[in-house]
Amino acid sequence: MPLPRLLALFLAATPLFAAPAHDLYLCATANKDYIVGAKLNTMNGVLLRGPDDTYEPVGTNFPGIYDLVVDPRDSRVRYMATLNGVFVTTDGDRTRRVTTDWSVTEPHGICLDSHNPDCVYLATPDGIVVSTDRGATWARRETGLPERGKYTQVVTADRTKAGRVFAGLEKGIFVTDDGAAHWRCVFPTVRTVVDIRQSPHDPSLWLAATEGDGLVRSRDGGLTWEKVTTSFPEQPVYNVSFDATNPRRLVFSSWMNGVCTSEDGGTTWTTRNIGLPADGHVFRVAVDPDTGRLYANVHHNFIYTSTDFGRTWLKQSLAGAIVYNFVFVPKN
Amino acid sequence: MNLRSLSCAALLSLAAIVPLRAQPSFAGPMPSRAVVEGADQRRREYLDRIHEVLAWRAAQPVVPTATDPAPVDMAAICSRLALRQDAARNSRDVIKYMQDPGSGPFWMFPVVCAAYLGRDQLTPEAQKSIRDAWRSQMQVRGDTENHWVMYYSSLYLMSDLYPGEPGTAWYNGKSSTENLNESQEWLLQWMDLSTTVGQGEFNPTHYIGEYMIPLTMLATWSKDPAMRQRAHIMIDWILADFASNTLHGYLRGANSRSDDNSVLERWNALSSFFSWICFGQTPPTAGYGGWGIYYAAIAENYTVPEVIYRIAMDRGGDFEQHNLKRTRRRWRYSDVLFAPVYKTDYIRDTYAVGSNQGGALDSIQAHIWDVTWDVPDPRGVHNTMFSLHPYSSGAALQMYFVAYPEPWIKGVTFEGKPSYDSADKILGPSPYEQVYQNLDTVIALYDIPPDTRFPHINGFFSKDLKNVTEDKSGWIFAQGGQTFLAYRPLAGYEWQEYVGYATLWVPERGKGKGDRILQSPHLKNGTIVQAAAASEFKDFAAFQAAIRALPLEFKLEPVPTVTMTTLRGQQVTVTYGQAPVVNGATLDYAKTWKLFEGPYLNAEKGSRRLVITHGKLERILDLNTLTISDQIRE
Numbered sequence: 001m002p003l004p005r006l007l008a009l010f011l012a013a014t015p016l017f018a019a020p021a022h023d024l025y026l027c028a029t030a031n032k033d034y035i036v037g038a039k040l041n042t043m044n045g046v047l048l049r050g051p052d053d054t055y056e057p058v059g060t061n062f063p064g065i066y067d068l069v070v071d072p073r074d075s076r077v078r079y080m081a082t083l084n085g086v087f088v089t090t091d092g093d094r095t096r097r098v099t100t101d102w103s104v105t106e107p108h109g110i111c112l113d114s115h116n117p118d119c120v121y122l123a124t125p126d127g128i129v130v131s132t133d134r135g136a137t138w139a140r141r142e143t144g145l146p147e148r149g150k151y152t153q154v155v156t157a158d159r160t161k162a163g164r165v166f167a168g169l170e171k172g173i174f175v176t177d178d179g180a181a182h183w184r185c186v187f188p189t190v191r192t193v194v195d196i197r198q199s200p201h202d203p204s205l206w207l208a209a210t211e212g213d214g215l216v217r218s219r220d221g222g223l224t225w226e227k228v229t230t231s232f233p234e235q236p237v238y239n240v241s242f243d244a245t246n247p248r249r250l251v252f253s254s255w256m257n258g259v260c261t262s263e264d265g266g267t268t269w270t271t272r273n274i275g276l277p278a279d280g281h282v283f284r285v286a287v288d289p290d291t292g293r294l295y296a297n298v299h300h301n302f303i304y305t306s307t308d309f310g311r312t313w314l315k316q317s318l319a320g321a322i323v324y325n326f327v328f329v330p331k332n
Numbered sequence: 333m334n335l336r337s338l339s340c341a342a343l344l345s346l347a348a349i350v351p352l353r354a355q356p357s358f359a360g361p362m363p364s365r366a367v368v369e370g371a372d373q374r375r376r377e378y379l380d381r382i383h384e385v386l387a388w389r390a391a392q393p394v395v396p397t398a399t400d401p402a403p404v405d406m407a408a409i410c411s412r413l414a415l416r417q418d419a420a421r422n423s424r425d426v427i428k429y430m431q432d433p434g435s436g437p438f439w440m441f442p443v444v445c446a447a448y449l450g451r452d453q454l455t456p457e458a459q460k461s462i463r464d465a466w467r468s469q470m471q472v473r474g475d476t477e478n479h480w481v482m483y484y485s486s487l488y489l490m491s492d493l494y495p496g497e498p499g500t501a502w503y504n505g506k507s508s509t510e511n512l513n514e515s516q517e518w519l520l521q522w523m524d525l526s527t528t529v530g531q532g533e534f535n536p537t538h539y540i541g542e543y544m545i546p547l548t549m550l551a552t553w554s555k556d557p558a559m560r561q562r563a564h565i566m567i568d569w570i571l572a573d574f575a576s577n578t579l580h581g582y583l584r585g586a587n588s589r590s591d592d593n594s595v596l597e598r599w600n601a602l603s604s605f606f607s608w609i610c611f612g613q614t615p616p617t618a619g620y621g622g623w624g625i626y627y628a629a630i631a632e633n634y635t636v637p638e639v640i641y642r643i644a645m646d647r648g649g650d651f652e653q654h655n656l657k658r659t660r661r662r663w664r665y666s667d668v669l670f671a672p673v674y675k676t677d678y679i680r681d682t683y684a685v686g687s688n689q690g691g692a693l694d695s696i697q698a699h700i701w702d703v704t705w706d707v708p709d710p711r712g713v714h715n716t717m718f719s720l721h722p723y724s725s726g727a728a729l730q731m732y733f734v735a736y737p738e739p740w741i742k743g744v745t746f747e748g749k750p751s752y753d754s755a756d757k758i759l760g761p762s763p764y765e766q767v768y769q770n771l772d773t774v775i776a777l778y779d780i781p782p783d784t785r786f787p788h789i790n791g792f793f794s795k796d797l798k799n800v801t802e803d804k805s806g807w808i809f810a811q812g813g814q815t816f817l818a819y820r821p822l823a824g825y826e827w828q829e830y831v832g833y834a835t836l837w838v839p840e841r842g843k844g845k846g847d848r849i850l851q852s853p854h855l856k857n858g859t860i861v862q863a864a865a866a867s868e869f870k871d872f873a874a875f876q877a878a879i880r881a882l883p884l885e886f887k888l889e890p891v892p893t894v895t896m897t898t899l900r901g902q903q904v905t906v907t908y909g910q911a912p913v914v915n916g917a918t919l920d921y922a923k924t925w926k927l928f929e930g931p932y933l934n935a936e937k938g939s940r941r942l943v944i945t946h947g948k949l950e951r952i953l954d955l956n957t958l959t960i961s962d963q964i965r966e
Contacts, residue, residue: 098505
């Protein structure tokens with residue numbers, strides 16, 4: 001076969017060289033020594049990955065944007081969970097408005113129902129707040145949540161069922177099937193559930209990261225959950241990610257164990273920290289859904305990337321950064 | 333996440349310049365403690381102190397930095413504006429300052445101060461530069477009560493200054509009306525909470541400024557007379573509480589928040605600036621406490637009520653005060669949103685004893701109890717004694733902050749709380765400490781789980797104690813000023829040098845000055861401290877003999893328990909995990925403690941009404957009726 005044709009076939013078959021189908025946004029602060037009142041000397045807020053793996057700020061330089069969700073109908077419509085409440089933009093973050101009032105502070109998770117994108121869910125330190133009008137107004141929806149123990153770190157919508165949302169609380173994993181009208185606990189915990197993810201390959205498969213129970217998994221669409229056994233000491237797990245390019249590959253981040261990966265669907269796990277700082281302290285991991293490239297943020301350090309699923313790491317950029325979330329958004 | 337309060341030292345670095353020219357009152361002799369009887373003279377002296385601050389700050393030379401040969405700062409601008417000096421320069425400096433706006437409440441309220449002071453002084457271009465910054469720079473609201481008081485007071489006043497503008501004219505996309513309404517709504521609910529359930533960041537050694545300054549701005553500049561009155565009531569409320577908690581001007585424990593330095597050198601805190609400027613009996617701290625400059629810039633708009641002045645200055649006798657406070661908001665790992673804080677103070681002329689009941693009453697900076705003695709000049713003196721369990725816990729931090737435990741423990745240590753995760757720290761609460769105070773006796777008991785990070789307790793012994801004597805009875809006797817002290821460790825101990833904690837701004841704090849830590853490495857533990865005035869005894873030996881003679885029984889298993897008769901003849905039994913028993917009656921804090929109860933301050937829970945009395949003077953603050961009423965009692 002002629003070389004150019006081989007090359008063309010290779011390029012077509014290799015996601016690394018395909019045009020990315022997703023934009024990568026970071027919710028991050030790269031202002032290492034920032035304290036309230038200090039000047040913002042570096043980039044904070046939402047940052048967009050460029051073609052050369054550099055990051056450019058989008059919107060306002062704000063050191064407390066924790067999560068971002070984009071309306072699938074219009075990528076200019078975005079909702080951000082921030083220190084000040086919810087920022088809503090309808091113009092790609094050229095302008096924005098805080099649409100919550102003083103009673104909503106420090107939400108760390110936000111999601112929308114892809115079946116009804118007008119409906120936005122917010123995880124706050126004192127419960128769950130919902131908007132049904134594209135973030136214009138917000139109301140608490142907490143029937144079924146405990147009176148105390150409703151600290152909520154994360155909300156994740158089930159992409160296959162309208163009105164179905166999972167929430168990670170201090171007291172466990174809760175689910176609603178009716179757009180937050182009612183919640184019920186499906187996995188009780190004594191420490192906070194910090195991340196909940198749905199498999200891109202099998203919508204009945206879910207993983208959640210917890211502070212007290214390590215990694216937990218559901219194989220039945222979130223009805224029941226079980227602890228995932230790893231060979232590591234049980235440590236707080238910070239977040240978890242599926243690899244959309246390979247159903248057998250999973251990864252989670254931990255303070256003590258750094259990056260932990262599985263390439264057999266979660267049966268066995270391996271720490272993958274060669275090339276990362278020795279003390280671990282991996283705060284966030286993510287897998288690029290287009291290429292399978294692994295991203296890791298070491299707390300107050302850099303973003304590192306790996307093209308071999310963690311076997312080797314390359315220091316990338318954003319010195320001193322904390323990445324609260326890697327958010328991959330389909331291009332449209 | 334590093335969105336935390338600026339420490340005292342950090343605040344100084346932002347707000348004040350190193351004093352290049354001597355500050356008259358900071359460097360001068362101790363002020364007189366004599367009561368100024370005449371109202372006119374009190375007012376004149378108050379205004380003189382204000383002028384001293386502003387004149388000093390306005391006269392500071394510009395100090396070039398590596399990146400800017402002529403940096404500008406808002407404290408200097410506000411000082412000159414208050415003095416109505418250098419109008420042209422002020423406008424130039426404001427325009428330059430606004431080219432790189434800051435990001436939160438510590439930036440917002442100084443700018444509001446300049447905006448209002450400069451309404452008739454700054455050029456239209458300078459005023460526009462301020463206005464534009466509030467359009468373009470997203471402001472951080474912060475995550476503590478003092479942050480929000482500053483943030484919403486500032487936003488309220490700027491919305492008041494620029495009414496009727498649309499959301500596009502403001503950084504948060506909300507209109508002037510929306511911002512004004514939201515600010516008012518939060519401020520009113522904060523006032524309501526503070527005057528019914530209790531103050532959250534109560535008696536802070538530093539953060540009093542973060543309340544007094546924005547409230548004084550609101551009381552001065554709000555267009556709404558009701559808001560002005562509410563703010564005035566809150567200023568009086570906070571200042572009266574502060575006055576009753578000082579010992580000749582310096583604030584002692586317990587404190588909702590303190591810092592590694594103020595907890596030792598009790599005078600060295602921004603709170604002393606407020607004593608100095610409002611009452612005049614103690615020196616101001618370096619740089620007038622940094623933020624003190626802004627208070628001075630607006631302080632002529634406030635008149636210190638005579639009744640509050642006299643509570644600070646003219647006590648005439650010993651007094652006991654019980655106050656109800658509350659913790660900050662508990663986000664998780666707690667059955668309650670706000671935990672009650674039962675505070676006890678016993679104040680005499682030569683010393684004061686203060687405490688709350690102990691426990692996880694804050695995450696980082698709470699100071700639970702101490703005995704603080706008076707000295708002729710408090711500058712540089714570590715005039716205090718206490719013990720604590722050095723507790724460090726990610727889960728405890730998570731109770732009060734939206735944070736991950738592991739990075740946050742590390743994070744707080746470089747955010748102005750360097751001792752947080754250190755074995756020899758002398759600041760902070762512990763869930764394994766229970767404290768009971770009866771007048772000038774404190775019993776602190778500890779029941780520390782074996783897996784706790786620091787399995788010992790620390791007792792602080794100042795370099796300024798005299799005649800420290802380890803008596804074979806088990807008591808340690810000492811003298812601080814004209815106060816005799818008896819410290820009884822309930823378990824074995826060893827001595828360590830206490831070197832303190834260097835900060836970026838005050839590196840010499842890490843060099844040690846002769847203070848010591850009594851470290852007791854026993855999980856079941858306790859401390860008893862009994863104080864007395866030297867004048868009560870023929871000599872130190874007589875005090876020691878009296879202490880040795882006190883009936884005292886204690887045991888540490890299964891939990892620490894102490895039964896004793898105090899020097900004041902009170903029969904007390906304190907058992908860890910149980911309510912104290914006093915003269916045969918079990919103490920029920922929840923039923924007993926009012927919002928304020930004592931000779932000077934009285935308020936019922938839920939009342940929104942504080943009665944301030946001194947002699948025949950009475951002032952009633954009433955948030956229900958928005959009235960401040962003064963009367964002379966018969």
